[in-house]
Amino acid sequence: METGIKEKIAENLKRIKGNIAEACLRSRRDPLQVRLIAVTKTVDVNIIRTLLELEQLDLAESRVQQLIERHAIIRESISKHLILPDIAPVQKPVVPRWHMIGHLQRNKVKQLLPLVEHIHSVDSLRLAEEINTASARLGLNDKVKIFLEVNTSQEKQKYGLAVGAVTALAEQVETLPNLQIVGLMTMAPLTDDQDICRFCFARLREIFEEIRGEKICGPYFQHLSMGMSQDYVAAVEEGATMVRIGAAIFS
Numbered sequence: 001m002e003t004g005i006k007e008k009i010a011e012n013l014k015r016i017k018g019n020i021a022e023a024c025l026r027s028r029r030d031p032l033q034v035r036l037i038a039v040t041k042t043v044d045v046n047i048i049r050t051l052l053e054l055e056q057l058d059l060a061e062s063r064v065q066q067l068i069e070r071h072a073i074i075r076e077s078i079s080k081h082l083i084l085p086d087i088a089p090v091q092k093p094v095v096p097r098w099h100m101i102g103h104l105q106r107n108k109v110k111q112l113l114p115l116v117e118h119i120h121s122v123d124s125l126r127l128a129e130e131i132n133t134a135s136a137r138l139g140l141n142d143k144v145k146i147f148l149e150v151n152t153s154q155e156k157q158k159y160g161l162a163v164g165a166v167t168a169l170a171e172q173v174e175t176l177p178n179l180q181i182v183g184l185m186t187m188a189p190l191t192d193d194q195d196i197c198r199f200c201f202a203r204l205r206e207i208f209e210e211i212r213g214e215k216i217c218g219p220y221f222q223h224l225s226m227g228m229s230q231d232y233v234a235a236v237e238e239g240a241t242m243v244r245i246g247a248a249i250f251s
């Protein structure tokens, strides 16, 4: 790894965290409530090692196959002590947390489940049921932590639930014993207009508060996964607890 690249990434992470902290200040939030997830779908696996050395442990992929491959490579690197954090005074074990953020097909669920911390992209009862059954078959101890993905921009080509369908699905998914809905996820449209993005984030928060107010989900329902490179500041101001950022970390 060229040191230049590593320094660049370290600088970008620092700048992004600074922007998040400022957005939190403006909206009277605690910066510790916002988790930065590095979206590694477009970068080489070497860059993932660099992120881990910089103690950026939350990683996201949007394709199951790529997540599986990289999970295996990184696990091997860690077991061979090829990844050691730079910063920690005492060497701690590196434990990455993998997030699945892309569209998920039901036939891929079983392979994915043992590897991920969160699935951000659940948008149908059939998929939720598949996750529930697969978890039972695999004998997983912990409930699978999922987000319901909402199409807040109502663009036809996008994945995610229609705004009006979220509450009903949350009620149905809550009856499945092996799942835990930890929050809601959305993607704003690709636009430079921050007001449009902010509107989508505010809408997600409204749905979130409605579900919480009606006590449809349990106390673990706490998260808003929203905000990418172009719009994460607005997302944090609107209440994001997880931002998913790729380009801004790597460019």
Ligand SMILES: *Cc1c(COP(=O)(O)O)cnc(C)c1O
Residues within 6 Å of the ligand: 039, 041, 062, 101, 102, 187, 227, 228, 229, 230, 244, 245, 246, 247, 248
């Ligand atoms: C690619 C992707 C991101 C990150 O996008 P950037 O613009 O690179 O920050 C976030 N969320 C999802 C679901 C993605 O597919």
